[in-house]
Amino acid sequence: MNPCTRNPLQRKSEPASSLQERAHQLIPGGCHTYAKGDDQFPESAPAFIVRGQGAHSWDIDGNQYIEYGAGCRAVALGHAYPEVIEAVQKELAHGTNFSRPAPIEVEAAEEFLSLIDGADMVKFAKDGSNCTTAALKLARAYTGRDHVALCGSHPFFATNDWFIGTTAIDAGIPESIKQLSHTFTYNDLPSLERLFEQYPDQIACVILEPAKYDEPEDNFLHKAQELCRLHGAVFVLDEMITGFRWHEKGAQHVYNITPDLSTFGKAIANGFSVSALAGKRELMELGGLNHPRERVFLLSTTHGAETHALAAAIATMRIYQREPVVETLHRQGMHLKNGLEQVIRDHQLQDYVKIHGRPCSMVWSSAGPDGKHSQDYRTLLMQETIRHGVIAPSLVISYSHTDLDVEQTVRAFDRALDVYEAALNDGVEKFLQGAPTQSVYRKWN
The missing domain is CATH 3.90.1150.10 (Aspartate Aminotransferase, domain 1)
Incomplete structure (x- = not known):
């Protein structure tokens, strides 16, 4: 030792x-x-x-x-990290959670959206599972479809049934839920094409990490997105790990691709509990108040906008941009x-x-x-x-x-x-x- x-x-x-x-x-x-x-x-x-x-x-x-x-x-x-801790300590002195939104929620949203190209709106939460699951809910509401395609080469997307039901530790998950999730292989476009053929007009979204241990080959991400557009599915990138590691603008910036929805977490607040669902307005607004369509109960977490955690996120994002x-x-x-x-x-x-x-x-x-x-x-x-x-x-x-x-x-x-x-x-x-x-x-x- x-x-x-x-x-x-x-x-x-x-x-x-x-x-x-x-x-x-x-x-x-x-x-x-x-x-x-x-x-x-x-x-x-x-x-x-x-x-x-x-x-x-x-x-x-x-x-x-x-x-x-x-x-x-x-x-x-x-x-x-000193600058992050100082931002948290300063915010804690004013309280952490109120009965109405705090101004720092807008500040954090503006800071985040200034980084993520192609994202019009953002909703903060506390963990990645809530955000990826909310992305699926939005996609299902937007498309009117139930099935989802997820990358089986990537080891974790959520604690929720739609993902854990695809693993060996699936006790307690109804078979009807498991039958709605289907896996494909990263960098294997035919494996995704087969899912669209097997479930025509039934797949609400495709979700995958931009990259894990292998880089995208032969424009795989762009071709997967084209398949989504062809078949009317929502294209979702899970950037829980890649975001703020590949680039402060996310791996989507590195690979020059703009998803319909993307999720972030982990490094966004240097260990403080902040995650984010971001995307195009036409999708995200379904969880808001300014549309005539059926309402989507998107994300509503008691602690989702704790002021000290958002202060940590703002400080972290600014460090990434400055250093x-x-x-x-x-x-x-x-x-x-x-x-x-x-x-x-x-x-x-x-x-x-x-x-x-x-x-x-x-x-x-x-x-x-x-x-x-x-x-x-x-x-x-x-x-x-x-x-x-x-x-x-x-x-x-x-x-x-x-x-x-x-x-x-x-x-x-x-x-x-x-x-x-x-x-x-x-x-x-x-x-x-x-x-x-x-x-x-x-x-x-």
Whole structure:
């Protein structure tokens, strides 16, 4: 373990294992986000994190780590980023929620729409699932259709039934709901064409991320949009991850495409709870008051316009416009990628450990002796990087990661790969402590 510092604000009052046990007694799964669950990390992972500063975090025992993918990729500037915190503190002094709208709602909407080309209106909420589901509702109301097409190559769109019903963990979701959602493959236009042929005049919308780990090939996004226009469906881009990482104007700006609707979240407010549904007026206005059509109950969240969170969003968006945030994410991400790929080559593990994705939003994959994906070896590599002071369920970098952070991360992986290499020769069970991690989307525990 790297030398650690003690947290002066540490809240530890009982052993981490005892608190973990209590958490599982009180909270299903022991936490409020499946991606943060005990089944997603090795046994040696910190049970609780109590503080973050920049690219670093401290666990309940006072151990310090370099952290990647913080807040499920939401903390893009870095933990406790001063300008964002100051904006939140200033707004908190005036109250957070009232019986009528606050002026900051208009200010936040103007700031956001000044960035997103082609979006006429925006509605803020608290999480991505509400926004993607609202986009589907708008599309269904606008088209009068029930079926939706979603990209099966992209791992998550919502906690709602229309998406979770397409996964293995579909308990409690009516079959009638599942029958309305259909999947296609990214960069495979015929797979989308077949859905339109199979469900003629029935598909309300197509929803996908602009990109995940592969770039769009052969104008895939534009051709998918053309299919939507041909068949009268709404074209929706989910920019929860790509927005404010690919570009402050979104990946839609990078790929020169204007969707009918798009959704944003995660990096928009540097970890504060703000998400957004944006799009063309003719669609968005169906959730408003100035139209003669049937009303759409679009988004109506008690906490959707909390003033301090919107203040965080405004501050974050202005930082993106004023400072080289996106450029830094790409540059440091490439620095990290080059360093990791070098140590992977040094260990001759290119067939077993690979780096995927755009430099600003990378992940890594692991394989066992047979060359196939292995949760056992994924767990082992996380276990060993944690041992050397790095929490890296992904390699999603922040604006606060310094050259030194990147270099220490590469060294941690280098040392972890020593163990990985030995495990390939001698068996992973000899080195792995505790149970391997598991997929969230599994039928049984």
